[in-house]
């Protein structure tokens with residue numbers, strides 16, 4: 001017999017070694033500043049590449065003023081209760097209408113967090129006879145949504161995976177599911193893959209979905225406000241927005257706020273509103289967010305000049321690092337995924353590089369196995385409209401010094417390139 005808390009005294013679990021060592025440098029770093037291109041970390045001004053403030057709205061004065069005005073009128077508590085009981089307001093409905101128009105769908109439903117929205121939407125719609133087909137690289141909230149889907153009565157929704165963005169594999173899964181199919185089928189994918197920066201092949205996915213009678217759900221957390229006409233996202237960018245059955249966006253990134261929404265037909269939206277347990281049994285989104293999100297949405301729609309600046313910085317960063325020999329991921333989004341080899345001594349070398357960058361006041365996120373194959377480290381960098389040319393130039397300079405001081409070997413060999421290709425294709 002053991003105590004359920006025994007594990008807490010070990011170095012097991014996610015990042016267990018860091019937790020046991022009470023690390024605050026690599027994990028759970030404390031950063032108190034307003035999100036932006038420069039933030040203070042451990043008493044030093046850092047150039048920040050880890051926040052998803054894509055079009056620079058984090059500092060927007062009009063959004064803040066709308067939130068302050070709403071706080072003045074409704075305080076931070078309103079509305080009290082779940083939407084189902086006492087927490088629905090005409091402001092929530094108006095925001096849902098605006099978001100639906102933006103997504104070119106009939107209606108939409110708000111959630112307090114993107115994560116809760118994905119889990120709530122997917123689990124609300126699935127029953128024990130249904131099947132979810134999930135891209136293997138999809139975000140944790142999509143995977144958790146799929147594995148939480150039970151469909152009631154002790155049943156369990158079937159979950160199948162397809163190789164990342166591989167249409168032949170998706171087709172073969174669809175064929176095999178349809179052989180003895182009883183219920184419905186929905187394909188779950190991200191729009192822009194937030195870690196690697198590549199785009200889902202939504203043309204291919206929606207065409208296969210129509211061919212094999214499946215629905216398509218896309219979580220466009222990193223595409224909304226970032227690509228497409230007026231920032232409408234990845235499906236719009238690829239000309240297939242109409243083919244998407246449920247378009248999901250979060251406000252935690254380009255909107256620089258919090259919450260998310262599912263945009264779809266009125267009938268499906270109403271089903272979600274009545275059946276998504278993550279929102280039915282949770283308090284509604286507070287008024288300062290609901291009101292300020294209307295302003296943020298307008299800024300996102302009018303933000304072509306901001307997106308142009310974000311792209312300039314992204315191209316400048318990608319080109320500068322590529323010229324130094326770093327391998328930049330093939331993604332068509334602004335996200336800059338920088339790969340370097342680390343050999344067998346994975347954690348020490350990867351952490352050496354991350355320390356080097358942080359000690360030189362460049363703050364970015366480092367990713368190693370098991371998120372990517374062993375032998376590589378990936379620095380995931382988010383260029384934003386708020387970064388300056390000087391921020392990029394200084395960052396490239398530090399990466400150059402790191403390459404020289406730590407003697408990073410370029411170009412990458414076939415084995416490393418093969419591993420990187422596997423991330424993008426498998």
Ligand SMILES: Cc1ncc(COP(=O)(O)O)c(C=O)c1O
Pocket residue numbers: 113114115116118139141190194219221222250251252258259260
């Ligand atoms: C693809 C994707 N979906 C959903 C989420 C969760 O969104 P939120 O932070 O709004 O809960 C994230 C956040 O990391 C994400 O990257």
